[in-house]
Every structure is written in C-alpha cells, then in structure tokens.
Amino acid sequence: MMQHLLTLRDLTPSQVNEILIHATELKARLRAGDRAPLLPGRVLTQVFEKPSLRTRVSFESAIGQLGGYGIFLTGKEAGLEGRESNADVARVLGGYSDVIALRTFSQELIELFAAESGCHVINALSDASHPCQALTDILTMREAFGDVTGRTLTYVGDGNNVAVSLATICAQLDITFVIASPDGYQLDESLLEDLRREYPGARLSQSADPHAAVKEADVIYTDVWASMGQESEKSAREKIFADYQCNAALMSSAPKQAKFLHCLPARRGLEVTDEVIDGPQSLAFPQAENRMHLAKGVLAWLLDAS
Numbered sequence: 001m002m003q004h005l006l007t008l009r010d011l012t013p014s015q016v017n018e019i020l021i022h023a024t025e026l027k028a029r030l031r032a033g034d035r036a037p038l039l040p041g042r043v044l045t046q047v048f049e050k051p052s053l054r055t056r057v058s059f060e061s062a063i064g065q066l067g068g069y070g071i072f073l074t075g076k077e078a079g080l081e082g083r084e085s086n087a088d089v090a091r092v093l094g095g096y097s098d099v100i101a102l103r104t105f106s107q108e109l110i111e112l113f114a115a116e117s118g119c120h121v122i123n124a125l126s127d128a129s130h131p132c133q134a135l136t137d138i139l140t141m142r143e144a145f146g147d148v149t150g151r152t153l154t155y156v157g158d159g160n161n162v163a164v165s166l167a168t169i170c171a172q173l174d175i176t177f178v179i180a181s182p183d184g185y186q187l188d189e190s191l192l193e194d195l196r197r198e199y200p201g202a203r204l205s206q207s208a209d210p211h212a213a214v215k216e217a218d219v220i221y222t223d224v225w226a227s228m229g230q231e232s233e234k235s236a237r238e239k240i241f242a243d244y245q246c247n248a249a250l251m252s253s254a255p256k257q258a259k260f261l262h263c264l265p266a267r268r269g270l271e272v273t274d275e276v277i278d279g280p281q282s283l284a285f286p287q288a289e290n291r292m293h294l295a296k297g298v299l300a301w302l303l304d305a306s
C-alpha cells in the first residue's frame, strides 16, 4: 500500500520515530558537508491553497538538496477552484510526481488526493492538523533535551490545527501535553478521549489558566490566535486571548530552564512578546530551520531512499 503522511494518527509511534531518525541523520550529514543526492530525479509537487513561507521553502530546499525537483502551484493554478474536478487534478499531478504536498482548508481534499493520485501525499497543513510541524517540534525538543520521554509540553493559546498535531504526537511519544485556552477555544474533549484510548498511558489535559498550565513545563509553545481563514475573527480573538500572551510574566511562572517554541509566523505583541521570542529561552528560529531537516526526513522515509 502506498505510504502517505495525511495525519499523525495514520503513523505508528515507531514510524514517527523512523521519520525523526531520518531527519536527524540527514541534518548531521548536511552539517558534515555530505549532500548525497539520495532522491535523484524525484519530483515533489506542492499545491497550496493558503500562504506559506516555511513549509513551501523548506520542502523545496529539501527535495533540491536530495537531488530531486520541486514544483509549486497555488490551488488556483492547479485548477482546484473549479477548472476541472479535484479528482482529475489529483490523477494528472500523480502522473508527473513522486510526492504531492498539499496545503488546504479541508482535510478531505488531502484524503481525495491520497486516494486518486497514485503517488505519496503529504499534509502540508489543513484546518484539521499540521503533522510536519509537530514532527519538527519533537526534533527540536530532542536536540534540546535528548530523550523527550516524560517531558512536558505546555501549549498556550488556540486549540487549532497545530495544537491537534502536538497533542497527538505527545500522546504517541509519551510526552505530557497540557493546553491552556479560553473557553470555546479548547481542543475537543472527544479528541483527547480518542487519543487516550488509542495510546494508553497518554497524559493530556486542558485548563483555562495559563500560569498554572506552565508550572511544570519543559516547553512552552504558542501559535497565532487567528489561523489562516479566520482573519475576520482577528480583532474579537485579540480580546478573548489577551490573558494568554506568552510574555515575561508567563515565563516567570514556568521553570527557569523551560524552552519556548513557536511554529511561526508570529504576531509579535499579540500571542508572544519580543522579549520572549527573541529571548534566551526561545528556540523558535532553530525550530524553523528544522522544518527543512524534517522535510528531508519525511521525503527520504516516504520514498524509502536510505
């Protein structure tokens, strides 16, 4: 069966580890000057319905460094806005590509591509999840802490696509996941119950109190309060989330050695202050670089190159 990366829940914890190991090895090889073209001639087509800096460029750099070739199309250019059926777009692109990475609103469109394209499909962010980001975040935590088993990741902010993928990967890898969000913006309790059932022993909890939530944190994580597609809610959300800003006061409620992560893009002065994202505890920019190493790990793992 063709292997995809549609959501983290499609992967076993050991497959998650395999991807992370590939990424770590490829990062070390690049650092040592080894740019072996492991995927010569392979074609990665990216189709994005939403903006992107990190995901788009990290995947394009990744396939280029591995000796392959990257193509980028907006959803409109690909014809996803009605020029032909989405299934026909998937079938045609599948004929040219070894891998298709999609950034979409609907998770269903990603699943349709997996069903119809005949090639590997990667979720490059949907409204429902952002698996490549969460994999990158664990890669970054491993670099900071070594073994991450038993560590605590506290996410402060909106229970969005990034939070869903982080909760999932923490459940898979035995990391404690705590989320602090205002009422109405928390993760679905049913998701947490499903994860607890699927990964016995998973430690997942949510509260409305950010200061209490960060007390035992090894990592404090935040993301934008209004995700792509929620622009019309931006000013209402700024009021609702005002007490959830990652600032010096919040960091002082956490252990001193805690690290700060942000998937970026950041809205400085909203979900995070300059002093935190630019401060000594922040790993936000090494984390952003790791998107590329992780992308190489995913591509090598999917295409079984090494």
Ligand code: CP
Pocket (backbone or CB within 6 Å): 051, 052, 053, 054, 055, 056, 125, 133, 263, 264, 265
């Ligand atoms: N973190 C992330 O996915 O960034 P982009 O939206 O720039 O790809």
Ligand code: NVA
Pocket (backbone or CB within 6 Å): 125, 160, 161, 162, 223, 224, 226, 227, 228, 263, 264, 265
């Ligand atoms: N939650 C954000 C993540 C951006 C990388 C969004 O979906 O816009």
